Amino acid sequence: MEAVGELFEAVTARARDAAAELRDMREKRNGIRAQLAECSVVTKQLDALQSRVAELRQHFDGASASARSYADWKREEKTTEWVEVATPHHNTLCQTHLTQRGPCHEECQLDFVARSANGLTPEHHAAHFLRCACLKTHARCEACGCGPSSHFHARVKYEARTRSVFSILEDMRSQHEGKTEEARVAGVALTDAQQDAAVVQSAIAANQLRLRELCEGLKSQCKYFNFVDEVEAVLHAMEADASTHRDASVRLEARARVRELRLLFTALSAQAAAGAAPALAPPTGAGDAVLGDGRRNAPPPPPLAATQSKRQQHDTPLEADFTRCIVS
Ligand SMILES: [Zn+2]
Ligand SMILES: [Zn+2]
Ligand SMILES: [Zn+2]
Secondary structure, eight states: OHHHHHHHHHHHHHHHHHHHHHHHHHHHHHHHHHHHHHHHHHHHHHHHHHHHHHHHHHHHHHHHHHHHHTGGGEEEEEEEEEEEEEEEEEEEEESTTTTTSSOSBTTOOSOOOOTTGGGOOHHHHHHHHTTSTTTTTTSSOTTTOOOGGGEEEEEEEEEEEEEEEEEEOHHHHHHHHHHHHHHHHHHHHHHHHHHHHHHHHHHHHHHHHHHHHHHHHHHHHOTTOOHHHHHHHHHHHHHHHHHHOSSHHHHHHHHHHHHHHHHHHHHHHHHHHHHHHHHHOOOSOHHHHHHOSSGGGSSSOOOHHHHHHHHHHHTOOHHHHHHHHHHO
């Protein structure tokens, strides 16, 4: 009686372990489905964000270019004015060109003769200045071109001073300020959207990693599990989704992801198919004879349509793969 009890205990424990393992495998399978669903959702989010990033970048670039085109709202104009500067000595100046140039002869050594001519006759006045350094060579002033009569002495000289005058174009200034602010706001929004997109990209990377972990885990527990049959419909939907993405890079990446996933699932299922071959060997029937061409005995796996139709013909629930793993 005691031996029967132990046997009963052993059988019960075995059944408990098997049930727990089945549950674990189902959880992994559900996890794979959930991760694939999440992948689609997150990729759509990324598409929306990347489209927004593109719109914001365009807005930012446009506003920045516009702000630059209005940047010249402050016009600088230089004006020259002649200012009188007192000097300790006397200089020869020309009354015709008094405020248009410097002295014709600075620090003249001739006797001082003012503009009012000090009682000199015009002839004496002219004769006096013909001896000045600026006139004595050609009787015409080398500095200003005038004759001696227009020249006189003074203890001042005129110096050119350049002044900058800024004229402000109010309309351009307000456009410049408006566009600069618009570019700043768009720039902040662009940075935010780029950061959001980076977060979503990390979520996709984590999702793909988790997906692979679950697949590897499930494969190690159940070598007969056929991943291709399980996920093909989902991959097909993901492929269709990928074509609808607005952002070109998101579209390309989504397609590449589906391709990689399909390769992964096909590779895993090839091993499953190889491992499952003896159990799945077709017993009888014309349909089986057509499909029972030994392709399941070795990788590469059969084309998908064949796998699916085989699945339908045998009406094998996916759970059967798990059960076979438990009992084998
Ligand atoms: Zn002189
Ligand atoms: Zn002169
Ligand atoms: Zn002159």
